[in-house]
């Protein structure tokens with residue numbers, strides 16, 4: 596039973612998926628409250644959420660900020676739920692939601708100023724490929740922001756004990772981000788977990804060089 600519930604957090608489907616997604620709306624809404632201000636949204640920013648789930652985060656961004664929001668999620672149930680929630684913004688072309696696996700899909704067009712994900716990295720068995728793909732989708736200097744529950748917090752839950760959830764340490768995540776080429780990697784910790792921020796640069800100025808005016 597617990598394995599079944601764990602699987603639903605990874606990819607919600609059916610009636611159980613609807614129940615789990617309502618639990619996520621309640622439980623994870625405060626995590627969106629923490630992450631959204633960290634995105635430091637500027638007018639016209641293009642932002643991608645990976646694993647948008649119920650679509651609450653996408654809706655908050657499109658309703659409260661002058662930005663273009665895209666998202667990708669590989670649960671058909673979540674795609675339908677998020678589409679319903681964001682119908683008005685989609686019709687106005689402020690939101691574009693995609694249904695597919697971020698790791699294999701070529702559906703998401705263009706490059707983004709900011710990419711964020713909340714409670715998603717546990718489901719990636721290695722972080723190297725996802726982080727490298729995220730870098731490819733970011734503009735020069737683009738921001739990646741993630742929320743990840745503390746490994747101790749995840750361990751307390753019965754449905755996380757069966758190999759579906761990877762319980763990454765913050766040191767491992769920082770190490771993999773750095774190895775993928777992210778720079779300015781910073782994190783903060785609260786009772787539940789970590790907000791991790793970093794930037795993608797392809798062109799590093801040689802140290803000591805002054806900007807050309």
Ligand SMILES: C[S@@+](CC[C@H](N)C(=O)[O-])C[C@H]1O[C@@H](n2cnc3c(N)ncnc32)[C@H](O)[C@@H]1O
Pocket residue numbers: 604605606607619620623624645646647648649667668669670673695696697698712713714715718
């Ligand atoms: C635990 S839920 C989190 C949902 C929402 N971000 C929240 O915090 O409430 C994980 C979500 O990520 C999606 N997901 C997981 N791996 C994915 C992948 N490789 N590509 C796209 N979506 C993925 C799942 O379908 C699910 O909606």
